[in-house]
Amino acid sequence: MFRRTYGQRATKHGNPAARLLLDTMERKKSNLAVSVDVIKSKDFLAIVDAVGPFVCLIKTHIDIIEDFGPPLIDELQALSSKHDFVIFEDRKFADIGNTVALQYSSGVHKIASWSHITNAHPVPGPSIITGLSSVGLPLGRGLLLLAEMSTKGSLATGSYTKDAVRMARAHRDFVIGFIAQRRMDGIGAYENDFTEDEDFLVLTPGVGLDTKGDSMGQQYRTPREIVFGSGCDVIIVGRGVYGKDYHLTEKIAEQAKRYREEGWAAYLERTIAL
Ligand code: UP6
16 A cells, blocks of 8 residues: 555545545645644635645644634635645544534534544544544545654554554544554554555654754654655645745745655655665
């Protein structure tokens, strides 16, 4: 799986959101996702428009937007059509099935109605997947499980990570992959390597070319370390792309281009090596 191209994987995948993402990556020659973590709609849309041509996916934290209203979603969807990218709301659900189903479908944000992909912590056990899939599966959505985290001292390690993989393998119609720091089908890492038809995408945050982390426990690695070294599929970059200069859209676009080139070169190195 690791050495197959994104395009080859797209043709075989059973989940529509995973297919959409893999197809978009192949079409746009990009494994870059930008995480747009700003609090004003205007800044949010300006960044999305600036990085749109270079990304396969835009990651949101919709609950940090201070002036949120449904029109923002219409504008995000219009930009998604204009620039051809997938939308991932990084909601990190973590409650009982009934509650997460309500949080996913309802409330102010109605995440399931617009986000192709969302994610969840495995901590409640398989019932979190049952709850979210009751809403998302009929809509053709996909779920990522947080099998590992990028932060210093993360508790998502060892048997917790293995159990996350087991949960995913038991729900392959809806769980399309992981938020993790390395591929999850490493030789000998789990009792059984994945079978031919098991294809889990690995989306990886904690990416930076210029710094090693921040003052709040975030840790950065380079796109090459992540995609070539650790076999991950998508690099998720936030502040590395837009820094503090939200208004300098040219500079933001330049940075997005830079990360996209690094990520794609590492992918080519991985698929043609060996
Ligand atoms: N994120 C991580 N690490 C994880 C999971 N998620 O950083 O293990 C998310 C953060 C943020 C983004 O919530 O939105 O990825 C990383 O942003 P940054 O590149 O600005 O550090």
